[in-house]
Amino acid sequence: MGKQGTVEKIAEFVQSSTKTKTFRGDYPVSEDLRHVMVNEVFRDFMIYTIDLYYDCENLSPLQEYVEEHSPKTEKRQGLLDNLFWWRLLYDISSNPANSCFNHYISDNPMKLRDRPFIKSWLRECNNAVPKFYFIGHQYNDRVFVAIDFLTHKPLDVIVYDPIAIPPKQGEIAMGILIPLGGGLYFPMVDFYHFDYEAREAMASCLHHHYDKFLKNSTLIEAFLHVLSVMLQIEKTIFLQEKSTL
16 A cells, blocks of 8 residues: 555545534544644633632632641642532533533533534533643653553543642542544643652552442542542652651
């Protein structure tokens, strides 16, 4: 077939906003379209959603959760940010039709007019859930492999936030990944990076606690219980390390 034919064959499967109506997570997306998805549409969605939901009613119980677990001062906001989106995703699991993504679509008909691909992608985002990841191979500070602790599936991750904390290879992180097509993902907000020193203790029991809580809870409900245990482990190891100094 030749090199030119191979390139043409690959190009057929690249999703574009003009040729494609349905988002497919396994099909690659052009760089220009990824820029629109992340820097234009998703950024606007985040501003819209924070303005609508980032209030005392939603934040108060989450702030209590953060205080209860006493993470390091510099890590508290990151934990709260991830919990805020956990809360919204939890609401989606209970009532998918009333999701923040669907609200954004219905409240922005002019922005999304004639953009079926973008609307399909946003609806796909309804399926995002917070998870724990092992940070594997790093191509650079912004592109790396994150391995899902539950499925052991490696995922290619790209970080667009310029102030996000670069991960360490071998650390455990918690976050919410949004699909970009072609098996590529980006974090909804920066990961919560657990202390590197806690990784072995956490990895040794994470599956056990998931199995325990999944007996009576959904995946997204079990996550919050497991997160509580992991934060306690992180705190215990930090205090042990501190006491030996």
